[in-house]
Amino acid sequence: MNSRRIVHTSRTAVLFAAMTACTMLLSGMTHAAEEERLRTITVTGQGETQAEPDRAIVQLGVESRKPKMEDARAEVTKTVDAVLKLTRELQIESRHVRATRINIQPEYNWDNSTRERHLIGYHVSRQIEIELRDLDRLGHLLERSFDLGVNQAGDPRLDSSKRRDLEREALAKAVRDARLNAEAVAKAAGARIGAPRSISAGSGYVQPPLPVRMKAVAMAESVDASQSYQSGQMTFNGSVQIEYDLMPLPGQ
Template sequence: MKGAMKTPLKAPMKNLLLGTLLASFSAGALAQATGFPPPPERPRFVSVSGDGEVSAVPDRARLQLGVTQLSADVATAEAEVNKVVRTYLAEAKKLGAKDEQITTTGVSIQPEYVWDEKERRNQLTGYRVSRDIELRITSLDKLGAFLLAATKSGVNQVQPPQLESSKAKELENQALAAAAKDAQAKASLLASTLGVKLGGVRSIAENGSSPPVPMVKAMAMRAEAADGNAQMGISTGEIRVRASVNAEFDLAP
């Protein structure tokens, strides 16, 4: 027989052979063969979060107090409230509070009603007058004395003291630095566990610092104690500041 007749390849077979041939090339050879640049390598990185916390002894406090009085006559209610406020301010100044540490500008006057079923309408019964007192205390050993003086003077609304530190910004920065170190330690642990090398930081974002959290410790109450803190069983303990971050670190090839 003369030379065997060659059967032309069909289109699907041609594509399969071409794909197999191209797959056998390296990225560089493929780039040279096709004239197109190789696809960029996917970045290798690890994402972690970090948390930090610092604690400190508070050195000041903020007291939120209030006086409220209900009376049929608004002037009477207002006079009684103002009398209590003046009495407490005098006691607070005896304990060492200065004018710049006291705020008494909050005033509220609200009419009070009750529903009259017979008349089918609200009936005015009087007026509730309220005043707010904010006191910034810089001597925590007198905190209990300020509270005792408030109730003694007729103050009838007392919020829990808000403990603070004059170094609040410094504490926030320390907590943030601790959070960053925690994120780096986590990333390093993950990289070493998986047998890769940790590279530089790609990005880092602060999640924000939480407000100081007071950790108030109780004391045994002593009726014979001379100072207000011991008499009320108050111990200021410490405050804690927390911060957190999200970070991404490169993984070295």
């Protein structure tokens, strides 16, 4: 009977010792992993590249107010047809030109004395969106459109056909900038950087100042106003955040 108790007690002691050893081992491994994780450095990096835009989205509008709907619609249709003809003259592909459906809205005047509204006319409008692949023609397109009767124009949205490549170039510069920052900080701390653990990145671009007609130039009689539109360069930005391993210097 006593021998059974001794065997049972021994087994319990062995089991308890094994469990304690496992707990200590796991605790040590966790602590070691935490220490390893803490030996890192996180830095940011910035990069940018510039390029001239080579395309633009131009939004034009035509609107007319007339007592008779037919007159307002005829005026808008005439102007839109003239602008579409202009795009063909400028050799802009039809797939890069979109004209919306005509929009017609009756307009009323409210009579306070009779508490009634009275039809006074119609407002007719239509929009044209043009994707221009040759910015040398931007000034001519806008000036001629105004001459033809266009009375609304949004700010041209400038872009580059190489935008994705330029954004990647900016990101590559940002990564190099982040590494230089990490090396500088690690050196000051008496350490060196190892492999990157994680990287997060983002990119975008800044529109240049919108192409505007240079008033002083446009006023000169010898200069064609269509040649007086200028646009600046686009700036493509890249930013990264990188976490590096922080390693001891050799011999430490």
